[in-house]
Amino acid sequence: MNRVFDYRAATSFAEALGWLAEMGSNARPLAGGTDLLVNVRAGLMTPGCVIDLKQIPEITALSFDENEGLLIGAGVTINEIIESDAVQQHYPLLAICAHQLASHQVRNRATVVGNIVNASPCADMAPPLLCLQAEIEIQGNDGARWVPCATFFTGAKQTILKPGELVSRIRVPAATKGARGGYKKLKRIQGHDLGIVGVALVLLGDTVHIAVSSAAATPVLVKPFARTDDLSTVVATVREAISPIDDVRCTKDYRLFMAETYVKRLWQEVVA
Ligand SMILES: Cc1cc2nc3c(=O)[nH]c(=O)nc-3n(C[C@H](O)[C@H](O)[C@H](O)COP(=O)(O)OP(=O)(O)OC[C@H]3O[C@@H](n4cnc5c(N)ncnc54)[C@H](O)[C@@H]3O)c2cc1C
Numbered sequence: 001m002n003r004v005f006d007y008r009a010a011t012s013f014a015e016a017l018g019w020l021a022e023m024g025s026n027a028r029p030l031a032g033g034t035d036l037l038v039n040v041r042a043g044l045m046t047p048g049c050v051i052d053l054k055q056i057p058e059i060t061a062l063s064f065d066e067n068e069g070l071l072i073g074a075g076v077t078i079n080e081i082i083e084s085d086a087v088q089q090h091y092p093l094l095a096i097c098a099h100q101l102a103s104h105q106v107r108n109r110a111t112v113v114g115n116i117v118n119a120s121p122c123a124d125m126a127p128p129l130l131c132l133q134a135e136i137e138i139q140g141n142d143g144a145r146w147v148p149c150a151t152f153f154t155g156a157k158q159t160i161l162k163p164g165e166l167v168s169r170i171r172v173p174a175a176t177k178g179a180r181g182g183y184k185k186l187k188r189i190q191g192h193d194l195g196i197v198g199v200a201l202v203l204l205g206d207t208v209h210i211a212v213s214s215a216a217a218t219p220v221l222v223k224p225f226a227r228t229d230d231l232s233t234v235v236a237t238v239r240e241a242i243s244p245i246d247d248v249r250c251t252k253d254y255r256l257f258m259a260e261t262y263v264k265r266l267w268q269e270v271v272a
Helices: 015-026 036-041 078-083 085-090 094-098 104-109 112-118 126-131 231-243 252-269
Strands: 006-009 025-028 049-052 062-065 067-074 135-138 142-149 154-155 164-174 180-186 197-204 207-213
Touching: 006 112, 015 049, 015 135, 025 036, 025 085, 067 085, 067 112, 078 094, 078 112, 085 094, 094 126, 094 180, 094 197, 112 126, 112 164, 112 231, 126 164, 126 197, 126 207, 142 180, 180 252, 197 252, 207 231, 207 252, 231 252
Parallel strands: 006 049, 025 049
Antiparallel strands: 062 067, 067 164, 135 142, 135 164, 180 197, 197 207
């Protein structure tokens, strides 16, 4: 069904923030549109105005610095993550997970920031960013602040973003550079599909970070483990941390079983 809305293209964050302040919840930011426009077409979102961020010059920046770590601008696409030398060299798990997200065509439009702000429990970029201790830069008319990705999600499709705020960048700290990791995602089909359950695991020094998607209202970062921890304790802790549900794509029990299976496999592959 066709939907009618105004369209404005911002050329700076200040301009976008000004329009958001003016229009309140009637306006929605647009990055790649692969969630937003699907939701608008389905009638799940009915913005009076869509504010396109793609003409803001700095949002395409994807850079790595030994002190700052990896900075991912709000316009950086999933394919740009996959193709980035810095990502492949220093944060290979990001590229692995990005490759699991949708098809090549969708990945050409879809942004990492859009994936995080959309806050789907099954967002493929959430588990690696949680494990790699990423931070999110939020801009509002009062200025900018960095928040841990671990505190960003508050519920299914819900975040700590306040009305009128934008995400400008994601930072993956230099401290997690070079971390070994893996990602396993269960889908209904072998091709591109949304995850039924996903597990990312990162080994950083002697500490193991595990995050699980599609197994609670938000992507879940489990408390860190020592690499010497007993695997049965790790599995039990992960099971306790998640709260999967029965839905049309999978049962709760199968999600629990596969989360456990993936934790065991990743532990063998990355930690043992
Ligand atoms: C066919 C198809 C298959 C898909 N498969 C997968 C999959 O396998 N795994 C997966 O994780 N996802 C999948 N997706 C979902 C989607 O591609 C991602 O969530 C995408 O990364 C969202 O990014 P975007 O740039 O398109 O965001 P948009 O659609 O532009 O925006 C998403 C939301 O974030 C808001 N927003 C965007 N940018 C900002 C900003 N800078 N500040 C504040 N708010 C902002 C928008 O208002 C909107 O609410 C799929 C989508 C499609 C259409």
